[in-house]
Amino acid sequence: MENRKESCQFKTEINQLMKIIIHSLYSHPEIFLRELISNASDALDKLRFRSQLEPDILGTDTEFKIVIKADGSSRTLEVSDNGIGMTYDEVVENIGTIAKSGTAAFAEAMKDANKYDSLTPELIGQFGVGFYSSFIVAEKVTLITKAAGSDKGVKWESSGDGSYTIEETEKASRGTSVLLKLKNVEKDEQDFAEEWTIRSVVKKHSDFVAYPIVMDVKKTKPVLDAEGKPDPEKTETVVEEEVLNSMKAIWVKDKAEVSEEEYNEFYSHISHDWNPPHSHLHLKLEGTTEYSALLYIPAKLPFDFFMHERKHGINLYCKRVFIMENCTDLMPPYLAFIKGVVDAPDLNLNVSREILQQNALVRNIKTNLVKKLLDMFAGMEKEKYESFYGEFGHILKSGISADFENREKIASLLRYKTTKSDGQWVSLQEYISRMKPDQEEIYYITGDNLTMLLNSPHLEQLKEKDYEVLLMTDPIDEWVIRDLHEFEKKRFRSAEKGDLDLGGIDDKKKEIYSALFAYLKSSLEEKIKAVKPSTHLKDSIACLSGDSYDMSAFMEKILKANGQEVPQIKRVLELNVDHPLLVKIRAIYEQDSDAPVLKDYSNFLYDLAVISEGGKLDNPSLFSKMIGDLMTNSGSD
Numbered sequence: 155m156e157n158r159k160e161s162c163q164f165k166t167e168i169n170q171l172m173k174i175i176i177h178s179l180y181s182h183p184e185i186f187l188r189e190l191i192s193n194a195s196d197a198l199d200k201l202r203f204r205s206q207l208e209p210d211i212l213g214t215d216t217e218f219k220i221v222i223k224a225d226g227s228s229r230t231l232e233v234s235d236n237g238i239g240m241t242y243d244e245v246v247e248n249i250g251t252i253a254k255s256g257t258a259a260f261a262e263a264m265k266d267a268n269k270y271d272s273l274t275p276e277l278i279g280q281f282g283v284g285f286y287s288s289f290i291v292a293e294k295v296t297l298i299t300k301a302a303g304s305d306k307g308v309k310w311e312s313s314g315d316g317s318y319t320i321e322e323t324e325k326a327s328r329g330t331s332v333l334l335k336l337k338n339v340e341k342d343e344q345d346f347a348e349e350w351t352i353r354s355v356v357k358k359h360s361d362f363v364a365y366p367i368v369m370d371v372k373k374t375k376p377v378l379d380a381e382g383k384p385d386p387e388k389t390e391t392v393v394e395e396e397v398l399n400s401m402k403a404i405w406v407k408d409k410a411e412v413s414e415e416e417y418n419e420f421y422s423h424i425s426h427d428w429n430p431p432h433s434h435l436h437l438k439l440e441g442t443t444e445y446s447a448l449l450y451i452p453a454k455l456p457f458d459f460f461m462h463e464r465k466h467g468i469n470l471y472c473k474r475v476f477i478m479e480n481c482t483d484l485m486p487p488y489l490a491f492i493k494g495v496v497d498a499p500d501l502n503l504n505v506s507r508e509i510l511q512q513n514a515l516v517r518n519i520k521t522n523l524v525k526k527l528l529d530m531f532a533g534m535e536k537e538k539y540e541s542f543y544g545e546f547g548h549i550l551k552s553g554i555s556a557d558f559e560n561r562e563k564i565a566s567l568l569r570y571k572t573t574k575s576d577g578q579w580v581s582l583q584e585y586i587s588r589m590k591p592d593q594e595e596i597y598y599i600t601g602d603n604l605t606m607l608l609n610s611p612h613l614e615q616l617k618e619k620d621y622e623v624l625l626m627t628d629p630i631d632e633w634v635i636r637d638l639h640e641f642e643k644k645r646f647r648s649a650e651k652g653d654l655d656l657g658g659i660d661d662k663k664k665e666i667y668s669a670l671f672a673y674l675k676s677s678l679e680e681k682i683k684a685v686k687p688s689t690h691l692k693d694s695i696a697c698l699s700g701d702s703y704d705m706s707a708f709m710e711k712i713l714k715a716n717g718q719e720v721p722q723i724k725r726v727l728e729l730n731v732d733h734p735l736l737v738k739i740r741a742i743y744e745q746d747s748d749a750p751v752l753k754d755y756s757n758f759l760y761d762l763a764v765i766s767e768g769g770k771l772d773n774p775s776l777f778s779k780m781i782g783d784l785m786t787n788s789g790s791d
């Protein structure tokens with residue numbers, strides 16, 4: 155049969171991606187070597203895992219390793235592995251098209267970014283540049299691979315100029331080899347054809363890779379004399395294979411043996427994030443549930459956090475043998491941003507994802523990890539915790555609804571800005587400690603931005619009383635409140651729903667307004683369910699509020715934004731009976747309860763309430779006309 159062969163163009167996005175990578179990483183060329191070694195190590199992990207179920211797949215090639223060959227005269231560098239390899243279709247899928255969510259999102263984010271200079275390595279690091287980073291140092295890349303169990307090899311080749319070729323080929327052994335034809339380098343640039351450059355980069359970035367990374371190195375050795383003793387006078391140059399990395403799994407080491415730098419390097423190895431992590435947690439537990447774990451909090455929320463295909467969560471090992479990546483059974487969704495490794499020596503190596511779910515050991519480890527992480531968050535010093543919370547707080551909060559057992563603990567980790575915190579975060583404990591002596595409840599208000607909430611008319615009476623109000627701007631806060639109800643026996647109370655009971659309204663006033671309110675109610679029947687003297691307002695004239703068990707305006711907005719059908723909810727129009735305009739309207743009403751202007755005034759009052767909560771008006775032109783009339787009249791008074 156004819157060998158398959160194709161010449162293809164890269165997708166536009168890939169072209170763009172390569173340009174960006176080459177342009178922005180030229181000052182960090184060594185990154186490519188780490189990426190290639192990391193891919194080789196992943197390929198060996200996959201093969202090792204598969205060989206546990208299919209031992210025959212290895213054949214005689216059982217010594218897993220990554221081989222680096224550098225040749226200064228031909229200016230080539232080759233990174234090979236005897237891992238899982240790729241079939242023709244896998245090469246098509248993985249190299250040259252955008253199969254991965256990360257690459258696609260990266261290309262999307264960078265679509266109109268021709269401002270390469272603003273792309274720092276830290277920014278790009280979030281996206282994982284992978285295989286394409288080879289083109290930073292190479293003018294041509296040739297990948298030859300043979301999948302485990304397959305009898306044909308595949309060759310992929312590109313000069314990074316927009317096209318590539320792919321064809322079936324012969325390859326003797328299983329695995330992948332990436333051959334780079336290196337670009338020429340200037341005098342003081344890193345040269346990857348040189349042994350010591352490779353040696354130092356491997357040591358720096360890939361020391362803990364679990365497989366030997368070997369290279370033939372030239373050594374000068376004394377020649378042995380006839381008795382087998384070294385002759386100090388004579389030396390010869392020999393070539394020997396040398397292992398460049400220590401292969402030490404740092405998670406099984408003692409904390410004292412691991413430097414900060416090693417922790418950070420290991421983090422970028424497993425997470426493909428080049429930014430140093432926010433913090434790490436290194437655990438070694440003995441006893442009935444034995445495990446070691448090295449967990450990291452990233453510094454930033456990964457850009458692909460909410461994408462389905464996202465990987466790089468927790469990698470599961472058993473006695474340093476890789477079992478699976480992204481082991482979701484070890485971390486609840488509200489801590490899914492945690493990355494790291496867990497090594498459980500008592501786990502069965504052949505464990506499948508399905509079995510894991512029911513495995514008591516895995517459940518215990520999970521419970522334990524969650525506890526340790528929550529304790530770690532609670533123990534962080536303020537500034538450090540707040541930088542973490544600013545990034546991941548909205549995800550952590552979902553634990554309030556999802557993890558009943560840890561609800562209290564998570565609640566004490568919540569932070570909110572408040573009407574009195576001047577932009578600072580406040581914990582619920584702090585809020586309670588600052589409550590006024592006559593204050594019984596924790597007041598909160600929800601909405602999508604702080605400025606609007608701070609100026610909400612609903613807060614006027616509360617401000618007058620000098621009560622602090624939590625400002626909740628994350629959609630998830632609606633669910634937090636729904637499930638939390640109270641904290642340290644203090645109930646949460648919405649500042650925009652129900653009566654505030656902060657001091658009754660004078661009965662006499664209620665009485666004199668009752669006729670006007672009845673009129674307003676009938677005139678606005680389609681929009682509101684009642685008109686009431688306000689318990690919230692102090693300076694403003696009108697606001698809309700819900701009954702205690704009604705959905706909040708923010709919740710309504712969130713549900714609508716998510717395409718859910720929300721039944722039309724009529725709210726209560728609250729009016730400030732001490733406001734001069736209301737006094738004036740009442741006077742008009744008492745003079746002539748059929749005065750045509752009253753209809754306009756009722757709409758006007760309703761519109762004022764809508765505007766004060768940032769809503770949109772049905773008839774803005776009528777509204778501005780009313781404002782104009784009112785201003786003219788007040789001038790002539």
Ligand SMILES: Nc1ncnc2c1ncn2[C@@H]1O[C@H](COP(=O)(O)OP(=O)(O)OP(=O)(O)O)[C@@H](O)[C@H]1O
Pocket residue numbers: 189193194197235237238239240248249254256281282283284285286330426
């Ligand atoms: N040495 C290899 N052996 C087998 N498959 C490989 C090898 N190198 C790359 N691949 C395949 O090609 C895919 C794309 O590799 P690439 O380095 O571009 O990204 P990645 O490693 O998946 O992700 P990241 O963005 O995190 O680096 C890999 O997911 C893997 O399936």
